Amino acid sequence: MRLVAGVDVGGTRVKSMLCDFDGSVVLSHTASTPERPGDGIVDVITDTVSALLELARADGVDGALTAMGAVVPGLVDEATGSATWSANLGWRDLPLRQRLQDRFDVPVAMGHDVRAGLLAEFHLGAAMxxxxxxxxxxGTGIASALLASGRVVAGSEWTGEIGHVIVEPDGPLCGCGRHGCLEAVASAAALGRAWRELGRDGDAEILSRAVDAGDPEAIRIWQGAIDALVRVIGPVCAAAGTRLVLIGGGLALSGATLLDPLRDRLVHAIGHERVTVTQAALGDRAGALGATLLAMEAAT
Structure with missing residues (x-):
């Protein structure tokens, strides 16, 4: 059996899987992301793939690794295979693809986690x-990926980096060192921090429940985040003519509490009704599935 490995390095978790060339998932695994791993992420990915292969052998899977894909957050130069910068995970100018090719004697694909997630949603999920x-x-941070005329857009390493658009000039400190970035105001991590700063216990999930229960402070935080998202997402949809907005990450699990008001405010902001806002279908598997699709492409 020809196997491909896909690894998605997130802000809090490393998701990985082995697939065959028919796209069937043979094995999947999730582990915690080390705190600010920096260049050590090469070892994390290497150990993850090695562990997957060992688990597969222990389960009696008769196959060999044919290709692998790794996708990461932050600024990614897919042409050179470089992980240029991650505010949350602490690397700069890391030649990730070359480092992984030095570890594994197979073709290696390297990409951006959100663009890979959209690729998977287009082939297998809610954007089919x-x-x-x-x-x-x-989730921990915020980025975006755009599908136009059936193709995922990858114009430059800054493509999709909406999380570092400033929406509140005097707002909370962001991991990038500036104040008031969208990521510091409207990510799941930011909402959890804002909730705890009020002296409340819990994270963004608990906050969303408090919104449903009518807590006025929770509603204030929640509505502020939605307003910030609309200020950034609205112009993107208007400029690109986008009619489908997929929301993923942990915050999407709040369902209609987030999606309904976000759609209503987007429609108001861009002035037409032809916008659908829905939850992405693949959940936290999207990035790793996208990484396996990139790996299959690299192997052909």
């Missing part, structure tokens, strides 16, 4: 058949 879509995962 859609000519255009905007994918916005709301």
């Amino acid at each position: 058949g859609a000519p255009d879509a905007l994918f916005v995962p709301l």
Whole structure:
């Protein structure tokens, strides 16, 4: 059996899987991301793939690694295979693809986690058949990926980096060192911090429950985050003519509490009704599935 490995390095978790060339998932695994691993992420990915292969052998899977893909957050130069910068995980100008090729004697694909997630949603998930879509995962950080005419846009290493658009000039400190970035105001991590700063216990999930229960302070934080998202997402949808917005990440699990008001305010902001806001279908598997698709492409 020809196997491909896909590894998605997130702000809090490393998701990985082995697939065959038919796209069937043979094995998957999730582990915690080390705190600010920096260049050590090469070892993390190497150990993850090695562990997957050992688990597969222990389960009686008769196959060999044919290719692998790794996707990471932050600024990514897919042409050179470089992880240029991550505010949350602490690397700069890391030649990730070359480092991994030095470890594994197979073709290696390297990409951006959110663009890979949209690629998976287009082939396997909520964007199947859609000519255009905007994918916005709301987790530890915020980034986006744009599908236009059936192709995932990758114009430069800054493509999709909406999380570092300043929405509150005097707002909270962001991991990038500036104040008031969208990521510091509207990510799941930021909402959890804002909730705890009020002296409340819990994270963004607990905050969303408090919104549903009518807590006025929770509603104030929640509505502020939605307003900030609309100020950034609205112009993107208007400029690209995007009609489908996929929300992913942990915050998407709040369902209608987030998606309904976000759609209503987007429609108001851009002035037409032809916008659908829905939850991404693949959950936290999207990035790793996208990484396996990139690996299959690299192997052909």
